[in-house]
Amino acid sequence: xxxxxxxxxxxxxxxxxxxxxxxxxxxxxxxxxxxxxxxxxxxxxxxxxxxxxxxxxxxxxxxxxxxxxxxxxxxxxxxxxxxxxxxxxxxxxxxxxxxxxxxxxxxxxxxxxxxxxxxxxxxxxxxxxxxxxxxxxxxxxxxxxxxxxxxxxxxxxxxxxxxxxxxxxxxxxxxxxxxxxxxxxxxxxxxxxxxxxxxxxxxxxxxxxxxxxxxxxxxxxxxxxxxxxxxxxxxxxxxxxxxxxxxxxxxxxxxxxxxxxxxxxxxxxxxxxxxxxxxxxxxxx
Amino acid sequence: xxxxxxxxxxxxxxxxxxxxxxxxxxxxxxxxxxxxxxxxxxxxxxxxxxxxxxxxxxxxxxxxxxxxxxxxxxxxxxxxxxxxxxxxxxxxxxxxxxxxxxxxxxxxxxxxxxxxxxxxxxxxxxxxxxxxxxxxxxxxxxxxxxxxxxxxxxxxxxxxxxxxxxxxxxxxxxxxxxxxxxxxxxxxxxxxxxxxxxxxxxxxxxxxxxxxxxxxxxxxxxxxxxxxxxxxxxxxxxxxxxxxxxxxxxxxxxxxxxxxxxxxxxxxxxxxxxxxxxxxxxxxxxxxxxxxxxxxxxxxxxxxxxxxxxxxxxxxxxxxx
Numbered sequence: 001x002x003x004x005x006x007x008x009x010x011x012x013x014x015x016x017x018x019x020x021x022x023x024x025x026x027x028x029x030x031x032x033x034x035x036x037x038x039x040x041x042x043x044x045x046x047x048x049x050x051x052x053x054x055x056x057x058x059x060x061x062x063x064x065x066x067x068x069x070x071x072x073x074x075x076x077x078x079x080x081x082x083x084x085x086x087x088x089x090x091x092x093x094x095x096x097x098x099x100x101x102x103x104x105x106x107x108x109x110x111x112x113x114x115x116x117x118x119x120x121x122x123x124x125x126x127x128x129x130x131x132x133x134x135x136x137x138x139x140x141x142x143x144x145x146x147x148x149x150x151x152x153x154x155x156x157x158x159x160x161x162x163x164x165x166x167x168x169x170x171x172x173x174x175x176x177x178x179x180x181x182x183x184x185x186x187x188x189x190x191x192x193x194x195x196x197x198x199x200x201x202x203x204x205x206x207x208x209x210x211x212x213x214x215x216x217x218x219x220x221x222x223x224x225x226x227x228x229x230x231x232x233x234x235x236x237x238x239x240x241x242x243x244x245x246x247x248x249x250x251x252x253x254x255x256x257x258x259x260x261x262x263x264x265x266x267x268x269x270x271x272x273x274x275x276x277x278x279x280x281x282x283x284x285x
Numbered sequence: 286x287x288x289x290x291x292x293x294x295x296x297x298x299x300x301x302x303x304x305x306x307x308x309x310x311x312x313x314x315x316x317x318x319x320x321x322x323x324x325x326x327x328x329x330x331x332x333x334x335x336x337x338x339x340x341x342x343x344x345x346x347x348x349x350x351x352x353x354x355x356x357x358x359x360x361x362x363x364x365x366x367x368x369x370x371x372x373x374x375x376x377x378x379x380x381x382x383x384x385x386x387x388x389x390x391x392x393x394x395x396x397x398x399x400x401x402x403x404x405x406x407x408x409x410x411x412x413x414x415x416x417x418x419x420x421x422x423x424x425x426x427x428x429x430x431x432x433x434x435x436x437x438x439x440x441x442x443x444x445x446x447x448x449x450x451x452x453x454x455x456x457x458x459x460x461x462x463x464x465x466x467x468x469x470x471x472x473x474x475x476x477x478x479x480x481x482x483x484x485x486x487x488x489x490x491x492x493x494x495x496x497x498x499x500x501x502x503x504x505x506x507x508x509x510x511x512x513x514x515x516x517x518x519x520x521x522x523x524x525x526x527x528x529x530x531x532x533x534x535x536x537x538x539x540x541x542x543x544x545x546x547x548x549x550x551x552x553x554x555x556x557x558x559x560x561x562x563x564x565x566x567x568x569x570x571x572x573x574x575x576x577x578x579x580x581x582x583x584x585x586x587x588x589x590x591x592x593x594x595x596x597x598x599x600x601x602x603x604x605x606x
Binding site for chain 1 (some may be wrong): 287288290291292297298299391394395396398399400402403404405406409490525543602604
C-alpha cells in the first residue's frame, strides 16, 4: 500500500489507437524508475495519467490520491518536467521564482537561488532569451527547490548538448535524490541514465513488457559472444536476439543459467540499450 | 488567497503591455497631440491676428451668467467622459484579445504543462483571468483615464489663462472632474456585470479551441444570428431576430467594451437633448442604478457565469498538449 504509484488495468485510447492497454504496475518509494519505450508506446500517456492531465480507465492512485480529482493537492507533492520548452517564454527568472514561491507551499526560494548560483541565469532574464540548456537549468533549479515526493521527468534533456545532459543528471543525483523521493524518468538516451536507474520498465504498444529492478535485470539477462562453430548450440537455448560482429555472433539470453552460457563463450552484462533494441524488435514493422 | 494574488500578478506580468502601457501611451499621445493642436492654433491665430468673432474670450466668460457657467461646466464634464471613451476603446481591444488567448496561448506553446505542474486548481486559474478582465485591467484603465482628464484640464486651463480667462472659476469650479472620476470608478462593477457573457464566451472558446479561437469566437455567434434572421425571412417561423442580434450576438462579442450597456434608446434621447446637462444625465447615479434593474443585465450575468463554469470544466479536460 505504500507504493508511490499504484496502477491497475490502466487504459486509454485516442480514437482507434490504443495508447495504454490495461497496464498494471507499482512504483515503490525511494526508486529511480526508467520508463523506456519506442515513440508512441504510451509513455507520455502513462505519465499524463499519473499527473492528472488526462482521463483514463482503470484504477490509479498516486501517493494515495486520485490524480484526476485531486490534481491541485497532488501537485504539492509531485513535480514535473516535460521536454525542455515548456517554461512560458515571456516570464523573467525573478517573476518565475516569485510566482512559484507564492503558490507552492513546499518551495524554498533560498534553495533555488543556491542552485542557480552555479549557472549563468540572472534574475532579469526572460525565458525567451535563454538557450535550451539554460531553460533546463532554470527548470531543474526550480523543481529541485521543491520538497516533493515524486518527480516525473518526461524527456527532460531532449535537445540538450552532452555537457548539459551530464550536469542535469549529476545534479539530480547529488543534490536532490534521497530515499524519501521517487523519480520516474523517460528518455531515449538510455545509455546516459542506465547507471542511475534502480528500476527499469519497458513499455511497448501500450503494454508493460518488462518491469524489474536493475539487480534482477542483471540476473536475468546475459550476453554471450559465441564463435561460429558453437552458434547452433547457442541458438538451441532460444536467445532473445542475435547479431554478428567480426565473424562472431552475440546472443542475448533471458533467464538462462550463466554457468551454462559461459561454456559457449565470453559472457557479459548487456547494456540497457541492447536489451531495449532486442525487446522492441519489429515495433515499427 | 495568496495563491490568487500571485495568479493576478502573473496575468499582469504577462500582459503588462496591454493592461498598463496601452492606456498610458494612448493618454500620453492624446495629450501631446492636444498640446500640438493648441500651439498650432495659437501660432496661426497670432500670425493672422484673428480673434474669435472679434471678441476676446475673457470678455465672453466674464459675462457668463450662473446658468451659462453651469452649462459650460456640464460641457466640460461631457468632454471629460468622452476622453475616457478613448481609453475605453483601447481597453475593449486589449480585453478582447486577452480573453481569447487567456486559455489558448499556453496550450499552443505547451507552457500549460508548466502551469499545471503547480498546485493551482483550474478553477483558480480561470477565475484569476475573470478577475483580471473585470477588475485589474479596468482599474488600471480608469487610473489612466483620470490622468488623461486631469492632464487635459491642465492644458485647457493654460490655454484659458493665456486668453485672460480665469481657469479656476470657469473650468475647475464649474465642472466636476472629481465626480466624473468617481463615476468612472463606480462604472467598473457595472461594466463587469454587463461584460460577463462576453468574458464567459471568450474564455470558453479560448479553453475549447484547438486552433483559430478568434474565428470560432466571432463566427459562431454571427452565424447563429444569420440563421435566426434567415428563419425570420422565410416568414414561416417568426423569431425575434433583431433582439437576438442585439441581446445575444452583440452581447457575446462586444460587452467587454466599457459602457456598452448604454443602448440605443438611451442614445436616442441625445437627439432631444437640450444641452450638455442632459448628456451628463445619462451617467447620473439614477441612470446607473437603472442599469442594475435591467433583467438583461442579470440574465447575461447568469449566462456568463455558466459559461465561465464550462470554461473551467473544459480547462480541466483539455489534454491535447
